[in-house]
Structure formats: structure tokens, C-alpha cells
Amino acid sequence: MSLSFRISLSLLAGIFFGFIAVILTCLLTATSFAEFAGEIRSPEIISAILLSLKTSIAVVFLALLFGIPAAYILATKQFKGKNILDTFVDLPIVLPPLVCGLAILIAFGGEGIFSRFNVLFTVKGIIIAQLFVASPFLIRSTKTAFESIDQDVMDAARTLGASEFYTFKKVSLPLAKSGIASGVIMTWARALGEFGATAMVAGCIPYRTETMTVGIYMHTMSGNISASIALSLILMVIAVTTLIVFKYVGTMEDCNLGTRGAAAQ
Amino acid sequence: MIQLDGICKSFGENEVLSSLDLSAKKGEMFVLLGSSGCGKTTALSVIAGLMKEDTGDIYMDGSRINDTPPHKRGIGFVFQNYALFPHLNIYENIEFGLKAGNKRSVRGGNTTEVKRALELVGLDGFEKRNPMKLSGGEQQRVALARAIATEPECILMDEPLSNLDAVVRERLRHEIVQLQRDIGLTSIYVTHDQVEAMTLGDRIAVLNNGRIEEAGTPEKIFYKPENEFVARFIGMKNIFEGKIAALDGDNGVLQISTGNFDLTTVFVPSSVGTRVKACVRPEEIILTKSDRDTSARSARNEITGKIVSIFPNGPLMRVLVDVEGVEMSVDITRLAARDLKLFGGDRVLLTFKATSVHVIV
Structure with missing residues (x-):
């Protein structure tokens, strides 16, 4: 590698890293600790945090309930229209959240097919919006994990007397657990950070449908920047923790199949 | 079952x-x-x-x-x-x-x-x-x-x-x-x-x-x-087309159509004139220099030919010999190949028993 090329590479990479670091530092230094501590004691902020945690955890459970079977079918079964279904599952990842929100709004709105469920401007609406946007992450990650299991291992289980369900329970699920864990982390983080679809479906009603991201938007619009910053910092801490855990799960996955020497009988 | x-x-x-x-x-x-x-x-x-x-x-x-x-x-x-x-x-x-x-x-x-x-x-x-x-x-x-x-x-x-x-x-x-x-x-x-x-x-x-x-x-x-x-598939390299030229009890003499030589075999499951295929495994053939004494041999088939090539074949050496226009493969040990000092173009004698010739009808 020539010196000029190395310098160019370092310079461009340095500019990019600096850009990210400066912006994040601006957020971190925009408030004092005292101000932050004061803001997070406010009932509205506490309510937003609790609501976000509650809805995102519910989303994770629902995504597990429906996402694992969906991922297993997509990974192991061959059927007509599988590719179309696979693309549909991925669509919410690439669609703008506002478009997702609008679609849910139409489906659950006055003339919509699910209008009788009455979820608009409720916590259930938030959960539906977050589930719609975030669950593809779990399905994607779990599907990849199922696909990576050696077919011979599954076949071995069948020839040893295991039914399809027993094989799923005792072989597929344990071998896919790292992929499922990664999916859970990504889905939870995505649900927690979801704003566009949530705002479209559940609106921005303080104490009722005000999640952390909705709170940031509302407080910024009303000029209460310190409250926005406090919520943002909490989300940032969660994001950093998520990334660390995500990397740890990845490392676990590498080690899992290689070091399990003395597992208890 | x-x-x-x-x-x-x-x-x-x-x-x-x-x-x-x-x-x-x-x-x-x-x-x-x-x-x-x-x-x-x-x-x-x-x-x-x-x-x-x-x-x-x-x-x-x-x-x-x-x-x-x-x-x-x-x-x-x-x-x-x-x-x-x-x-x-x-x-x-x-x-x-x-x-x-x-x-x-x-x-x-x-x-x-x-x-x-x-x-x-x-x-x-x-x-x-x-x-x-x-x-x-x-x-x-x-x-x-x-x-x-x-x-x-x-x-x-x-x-x-x-x-x-x-x-x-x-x-x-x-x-x-x-x-x-x-x-x-x-x-x-x-x-x-x-x-x-x-x-x-x-x-x-x-x-x-x-x-x-x-x-x-x-x-x-x-x-x-x-x-x-x-x-x-099981490695019979020497497979020749021919017809049964004569029968002597269970023994038969095969005329190999692609070359101008005869093979003697035992138990031919068909009559004179039938077109058959004769197979000889390469390791069943003994190869000697043709100018050496062969009088002591009990084998029923002796054919002379010219070495076309010699190459390693796992632990053995494979010798390709041209016999009257037909190529025959012979496997010999590396030690034998060294002792016999074989080279391409050498005339050699191929000897094998009548029981080594298998006939496919």
C-alpha cells in the first residue's frame, strides 16, 4: 500500500469517525448532570420510559410467538410463493416507518378490515406499529440461524426416533438460540426507537401514547429541549448497551459450538 | 430384511x-x-x-x-x-x-x-x-x-x-x-x-x-x-472383444478380434463362434523381459508386446503394453519395475493363467 493511499484512506475514515463522534458528543454535552437528573424525575418522562419499555417488551414476546414459526417455515419448507412471502417479511425493514404507519392506520381505521379492534390512539396501537416495523429483524435473524443448521443433523435426529416437533424443540431451537437472541436484541432496540409508525397509529398523547421517541419529538417541538436531551441520552445508553450485548451474543455463538466441553448431563 | x-x-x-x-x-x-x-x-x-x-x-x-x-x-x-x-x-x-x-x-x-x-x-x-x-x-x-x-x-x-x-x-x-x-x-x-x-x-x-x-x-x-x-468399474482394465475359437472340454480358446492373438481360459459358458468379452485384471499378469527364459512357467497364456508407457499407480507401477495393436495394462511392484529396468519400447512377455481370464457373454 503506497503512502499517499494510506494517508487518503486514513483521512477519509478520520473525517467520518470525527463526524459521528462530534455529533454524539454534542448531544452528550448539551446538558448538565443536574439538569438531566431533574428531567428524568418528571412524571411525564417516567411515564414515557415505562410505556416504551412496556410496549417494546410486549413486541419482543409477540415477535417470538409469531416470528419463530414464520422463520422456521421460511428456512426449512419449500412451497409456492415462498420468495414473495420472504420479500414481504423484509418489506417493513426498508419501507419508511411513516408508510408502515399509514398502512396500519388504513387497516385499523374507520373503513379498515380490522377497524373493530379499536386500536388507534391506544397502547395496543403502539404495540401493533412497533411489531409491524420491528419483528422482521427477529424473523430475519432467526431464519438465518435455522438455515445454517446442517440438514444432516436434523435428519440424524429424525432417524434416531425424534418426531418433527421433538427435533424442532431439542435440535433446531437450541442450535438457533444465538440467532434468536440476536433477533430479540435487534427487535427490542428497533421497537424502542420506533417513532414514525407509532406516531401515525397512536398519535402523540401525553401520558397515554407518549413513548420515549414520541416524547423527544413533542418536547423538541414545544421548546423543552432539556427533556428531549434527557430522553435521548437514555436511548443512547440503551443503544450502546444493546450493541455491546449484540457483539457478546455474536462471540457466544462462535464459542458455543466449540467449547461446550463439560455440559452437565 | x-x-x-x-x-x-x-x-x-x-x-x-x-x-x-x-x-x-x-x-x-x-x-x-x-x-x-x-x-x-x-x-x-x-x-x-x-x-x-x-x-x-x-x-x-x-x-x-x-x-x-x-x-x-x-x-x-x-x-x-x-x-x-x-x-x-x-x-x-x-x-x-x-x-x-x-x-x-x-x-x-x-x-x-x-x-x-x-x-x-x-x-x-x-x-x-x-x-x-x-x-x-x-x-x-x-x-x-x-x-x-x-x-x-x-x-x-x-x-x-x-x-x-x-x-x-x-x-x-x-x-x-x-x-x-x-x-x-x-x-x-x-x-x-x-x-x-x-x-x-x-x-x-x-x-x-x-x-x-x-x-x-x-x-x-x-x-x-x-x-x-x-x-x-471394479478395475478390470484389460477388456477385449473376441469370439470363442475352440473348446476343449471346459476350457476354451478365445480369438481376440481387435488383435491377432489367442487367449486360453477355463469354463466358457457358451458355444464356439459366440462373441464374448474377455477380462484380465492388471495385477494377475506377470511381466518379464521377453528375452529371458520362460520355460519353467505353468501359465497357459503368454503374449509378447512392446511397452508404451510406465507410470505410478498408487503403491504399484502401471505398465501399458501394446500387444498386436491392443493395449494391455499390467501392474507390477515398484521394486520389480526397478529390477527389470523397463523402458518405453522394450519388448516384454506377459504371462497369466487361464483362470485369470474371465469371460463375459
Whole structure:
């Protein structure tokens, strides 16, 4: 590698890293600790945090309930229209959240097919919006994990007397657990950070449908920047923790199949 | 006993099994020998129920099992890549089949069967080890123990030794033979390796394009094949077209049509004038320099020819000799090749017994 090329590479990479670091530092230094501590004691902020945690955890459970079977079918079964279904599952990842929100709004709105469920401007609406946007992450990650299991291992289980369900329970699920864990982390983080679809479906009603991201938007619009910053910092801490855990799960996955020497009988 | 009647299996346009018939008798080691892509693994998958046949019937001890799911067929499977459960230790791997099949002993907490299976493959004491940390040979032993622990009616082995190095492969081959005979387990063993087939098989079936070309004892397949494909597949290099020129009791003299020489053989199953193919295994031929004394030989066939080329063939040397326009392959030891000081263009004498000439009608 020539010196000029190395310098160019370092310079461009340095500019990019600096850009990210400066912006994040601006957020971190925009408030004092005292101000932050004061803001997070406010009932509205506490309510937003609790609501976000509650809805995102519910989303994770629902995504597990429906996402694992969906991922297993997509990974192991061959059927007509599988590719179309696979693309549909991925669509919410690439669609703008506002478009997702609008679609849910139409489906659950006055003339919509699910209008009788009455979820608009409720916590259930938030959960539906977050589930719609975030669950593809779990399905994607779990599907990849199922696909990576050696077919011979599954076949071995069948020839040893295991039914399809027993094989799923005792072989597929344990071998896919790292992929499922990664999916859970990504889905939870995505649900927690979801704003566009949530705002479209559940609106921005303080104490009722005000999640952390909705709170940031509302407080910024009303000029209460310190409250926005406090919520943002909490989300940032969660994001950093998520990334660390995500990397740890990845490392676990590498080690899992290689070091399990003395597992208890 | 396992029996397949007219099994057909296609993947799209590609017909992999074409009306396959085979029958493995109770307690025997039945070897399916064939080259890559001839349908060996597909045949095993169909027998195990891992793949659904298009047409045909599968019988086990007289009962049709086409619609029996794999976990209820009682057929064990040993895979080429071992297929051990990486998230379970050795003990748990072997116990898996007992638990899945709800074997009484394990429900009662008795682990005798696991221990016994490990002892059978010489891995007692390995219970808590991680399968991924074992050598290939040890992993395949665990796979074998796991399959036999469930006491299947029959066991299928799909090239179980092909991922192992030569030394381990040979040792494990003998262990498999011993184990199979000790237990008396009906086994179908798939391989592309002729030596493995010869060593292991009570009977061998040569598979080609999804159907059995020939089945029989190793001696029959290797020394008296019934058709040219099998003869070529098992390494009969010298196959000549000719016709029966004369008969003298059981003995016959063959006139080789592509060359101007005769071969003497014993037991010709046809009459004078019949067109036949004559085969001689390269290792059955003795090669000497043609100017040396040959008076002491008892062999009935002596032909002179000219060396075309000499090249290594595993531990032996292969010598190609032109005999009256027909190319003959001869295998000699490296030591013999060195002592004889052979070079291309040398005239040599090829000598072989009448019993070494096999005739295919």
C-alpha cells in the first residue's frame, strides 16, 4: 500500500469517525448532570420510559410467538410463493416507518378490515406499529440461524426416533438460540426507537401514547429541549448497551459450538 | 430384511433412481458401490424416509413402510459428516435417540444403554466430552454408537469413512465389520471405494444411473462380473472383444478380434463362434523381459508386446503394453519395475493363467 493511499484512506475514515463522534458528543454535552437528573424525575418522562419499555417488551414476546414459526417455515419448507412471502417479511425493514404507519392506520381505521379492534390512539396501537416495523429483524435473524443448521443433523435426529416437533424443540431451537437472541436484541432496540409508525397509529398523547421517541419529538417541538436531551441520552445508553450485548451474543455463538466441553448431563 | 421394489426418484428432469430393486438380508452387510452422483445417497435417504420416493415400494421384514415417517421406521443412519449434535456432549448425543424414542431405561434414569454403546465403539469415559473436540474417527465412532444405541432393525451408512485419513479409515473399517458381525445388524453401506466394498460387504451391489447393474458376493463382483460396466468399474482394465475359437472340454480358446492373438481360459459358458468379452485384471499378469527364459512357467497364456508407457499407480507401477495393436495394462511392484529396468519400447512377455481370464457373454 503506497503512502499517499494510506494517508487518503486514513483521512477519509478520520473525517467520518470525527463526524459521528462530534455529533454524539454534542448531544452528550448539551446538558448538565443536574439538569438531566431533574428531567428524568418528571412524571411525564417516567411515564414515557415505562410505556416504551412496556410496549417494546410486549413486541419482543409477540415477535417470538409469531416470528419463530414464520422463520422456521421460511428456512426449512419449500412451497409456492415462498420468495414473495420472504420479500414481504423484509418489506417493513426498508419501507419508511411513516408508510408502515399509514398502512396500519388504513387497516385499523374507520373503513379498515380490522377497524373493530379499536386500536388507534391506544397502547395496543403502539404495540401493533412497533411489531409491524420491528419483528422482521427477529424473523430475519432467526431464519438465518435455522438455515445454517446442517440438514444432516436434523435428519440424524429424525432417524434416531425424534418426531418433527421433538427435533424442532431439542435440535433446531437450541442450535438457533444465538440467532434468536440476536433477533430479540435487534427487535427490542428497533421497537424502542420506533417513532414514525407509532406516531401515525397512536398519535402523540401525553401520558397515554407518549413513548420515549414520541416524547423527544413533542418536547423538541414545544421548546423543552432539556427533556428531549434527557430522553435521548437514555436511548443512547440503551443503544450502546444493546450493541455491546449484540457483539457478546455474536462471540457466544462462535464459542458455543466449540467449547461446550463439560455440559452437565 | 430391507427390500426395494422399483423405486424411482427424480429431481425435476433429473432421474436419480430408476426403478431400483434391491434386497438386504437379515444380519448381512450389504454394500452399495457406485461413483459420485449414481444415486447411492438418495437410495439411503428414501429407505430412511428422509426423502419421499416418486414410485415403488419399500418393505421391512415384509411390511410396506412407504408411509411410515422416519422416526418410526426403526432405521439408524450414520452420515458421512458424522452429524453429531454440536450443542450436546457425547453422553447426551447417544442418549438423544433413547429419549426421543421414549426408551424405558432412560425414563427410569438408567443409562446402561448409553454406556454399553460407548463401550462397543471403545469410547467409554468420553461421556462428558464435546463432540466437536474429537477427531474425525472418534466422531464417527460416536455417530455409530448413537445409531446402535436405539437398537434399530437396520442401519444405513453413507460413506462414513470417506472424510477420514487412510490409517484411521482402515482401522475403523475393520472395527465396523467386527461390530456389525457381533451385533448381527442388517446394514446397508454406501461407498465409492472398491477396497471398502470388498472388505466390508457380505454382498455388493454396483449402482449405476440409479439402478443396480449387478449384485453378488465380493468375489463374484470383483473376479467374475457379469457385465462390462461392472468389470470396468471394479478395475478390470484389460477388456477385449473376441469370439470363442475352440473348446476343449471346459476350457476354451478365445480369438481376440481387435488383435491377432489367442487367449486360453477355463469354463466358457457358451458355444464356439459366440462373441464374448474377455477380462484380465492388471495385477494377475506377470511381466518379464521377453528375452529371458520362460520355460519353467505353468501359465497357459503368454503374449509378447512392446511397452508404451510406465507410470505410478498408487503403491504399484502401471505398465501399458501394446500387444498386436491392443493395449494391455499390467501392474507390477515398484521394486520389480526397478529390477527389470523397463523402458518405453522394450519388448516384454506377459504371462497369466487361464483362470485369470474371465469371460463375459
